[in-house]
Each structure stands twice: as C-alpha cells, then as structure tokens.
Amino acid sequence: MKKSIQNKQEKSTYFISDLHLHPSQPHLFKLFYDFIEDIKDKAEALYILGDLFEFWIGDDIIDKPAGEPYKPLLDKLKALADSGVQLFFIQGNRDFLAKQDFAKRIGAQLLPDHQIINLYGTGVLIMHGDTLCTDDKNYQRMRYLLRTRLLQKIYLMQSTEKRQQIANKTRTITQDETIKKSAMILDVNRQQVEKMLKKGGVGILIHGHTHRPATHEFKLDGEPMKRIVLSDWRDEACFLEVNSSTFTK
Numbered sequence: 482m483k484k485s486i487q488n489k490q491e492k493s494t495y496f497i498s499d500l501h502l503h504p505s506q507p508h509l510f511k512l513f514y515d516f517i518e519d520i521k522d523k524a525e526a527l528y529i530l531g532d533l534f535e536f537w538i539g540d541d542i543i544d545k546p547a548g549e550p551y552k553p554l555l556d557k558l559k560a561l562a563d564s565g566v567q568l569f570f571i572q573g574n575r576d577f578l579a580k581q582d583f584a585k586r587i588g589a590q591l592l593p594d595h596q597i598i599n600l601y602g603t604g605v606l607i608m609h610g611d612t613l614c615t616d617d618k619n620y621q622r623m624r625y626l627l628r629t630r631l632l633q634k635i636y637l638m639q640s641t642e643k644r645q646q647i648a649n650k651t652r653t654i655t656q657d658e659t660i661k662k663s664a665m666i667l668d669v670n671r672q673q674v675e676k677m678l679k680k681g682g683v684g685i686l687i688h689g690h691t692h693r694p695a696t697h698e699f700k701l702d703g704e705p706m707k708r709i710v711l712s713d714w715r716d717e718a719c720f721l722e723v724n725s726s727t728f729t730k
Contacts, residue, residue, distance in 0.1 A: 492525040494600065496721040498609065498689025499713035501575065503535035504550040509714055516718040517557050524566045528598075529589070530689045530711060531573020531609030536652060538644040539637050540582035547641040555586050562588025571596065573609045573690065577628060578637075597681050601725040604683035610690030610710070613669035613677070619658070668693065674708060675701050687711065687721065694719065 497516075502509050520527070534551075542548040543555065562568045568589035572579060584591040595608045615621060626632060636644060659667065668691055678686060678701060686708045694712035698705065712719035 491724050493523055493722045493724045494526040495520055495524050496528045496687055498530035498711045499532045501532055501535040512718050517561055521561055521564055526567040528569045530571050532575045534576045536648040537576035537579045538648055539578050540580055542641055543586055545641055558587035571609050574611045605685045606681040606683050607687045610688030613673050615670040615673045616666045678706060
C-alpha cells in the first residue's frame with residue numbers, strides 16, 4: 482500500500498511495517514535506504530510498527546559479527562533521527578527482542594504494544610497488529626511464552642550462532658503452520674478490534690502484521706471508525722503518509 486496525502490507547505494508523518502529485512506534479501510535494504518533518502522526532507526516523524534527485521538536475535542549483536550549486515554541500516558536511521566525526524570518503534574512478532582539498546586542506537590523512542598497518538602489533532606491507535614488475531618489461539622499462546630522474561634533470558638544466554646539456529650527453525654515451523662491455517666484465523670478478530678478502539682476512545686486504528694493492506698471503514702455504536710492496514714514490503718516501498726489535511730478533528 483502506497484498512500485500519500487500531502488500539502489507541499491508542510492511535513493508529513495510516515496507509518497511503515499513488515500519489511501522483514503534479512504541479509505538474504507538485499508533488494509529490501511536498498512528499498513528502505515531509498516525510502517529514507519526520499520523522506521528525509523519531507524518527514525517530521527516515522528513510525529515503524531514492527532517486523533522491521535525477519536528476525537532480531539538480541540540487541541547485543543549490534544557490535545558483533547552477526548550485526549554487521551544491519552549496521553548501515555542502523556546508521557541511516559540514526560542519521561535520519563539526528564536530522565530532526567522523530568523515530569518511533571513498536572516491536573513486532575519477529576523483532577520483539579529489539580529493545581532499548583536498539584532504540585537508542587537508531588535514535589528512536591520504543592513504544593508499548595498499543596499506543597494512542599495525537600495525529601494532527603486526531604486520536605489514533607497504533608500497534609503491530611498481532612494481538613488482534615485472537616482467533617489464532619496457538620499463536621497467542623506462543624506469543625505469551627516468547628515474551629516471558631525467563632524464556633528471553635535463557636535465549637539471550639545462548640551464543641549468537643545458536644540463537645540464529647533457533648530463530649531459523651522457529652521461522653520454518655511458523656511458516657509451515659501458517660500454510661495450514663485458514664485465512665479467517667490468520668486475520669484480525671472484529672470483536673477484538675472494536676474492543677481496542679473502545680478502550681482507546683478513538684476512531685482510527687493503524688496496524689500491520691496481516692500483510693493484507695486495506696482501509697476498512699465501519700460503524701461502532703453509531704460512530705464512524707477506520708482501520709488502516711499497512712502492507713508488507715516486497716518489490717516496492719509501502720507506507721502510509723499523513724499530514725494535517727488527512728484527518729479532520
């Protein structure tokens with residue numbers, strides 16, 4: 482999804498997710514570098530809503546050989562932040578181990594799983610989106626386990642090579658299971674979406690994760706609602722660009 486609504490006199494806020502960057506796919510890195518270069522003079526903020534990486538095995542890899550493929554990327558994001566663009570990062574299901582050290586390295590603010598932001602006078606709920614897929618019970622159980630402090634501590638005690646092996650194996654298992662699941666189970670649960678919008682007291686939700694880019698408009702308790710789903714990146718940069726003319730109060 483490439484969506485742009487911009488007034489030339491003002492800067493914009495950008496939202497991206499699900500790049501799934503990995504050294505085996507250098508074209509995605511180039512797409513992202515070109516994207517950063519393109520927005521550096523037009524952006525006032527960039528929100529990365531998870532799964533920037535195919536997997537991230539811990540912040541301590543930054544200064545190790547395992548982190549070498551990502552250093553140019555980290556440097557470009559830090560340069561973008563140093564230029565005055567505000568960076569925000571929400572962990573995805575592939576990079577939930579990207580934490581404060583990672584955020585500090587790129588000059589970003591690490592946000593919680595669900596965050597309400599004031600977007601040009603309009604309250605908006607942003608998230609990665611995997612917590613909305615409540616019909617996928619097995620995934621939600623795995624998500625809970627992988628985020629326990631004990632399990633993460635044990636994982637981070639392993640060598641980087643061992644961690645990469647575990648991540649590769651987990652990715653293969655996940656991909657195999659995803660193929661077997663129905664499209665409905667893999668998508669968001671409508672009731673969960675409504676619950677989160679009610680809880681946040683807002684009418685707009687922006688998320689990624691499902692790789693099903695679309696804008697869904699519906700009513701909740703008689704009020705208009707909008708759910709904007711970001712796209713994953715494949716052959717082109719996909720983003721949502723917003724400025725003050727996009728939403729009305």
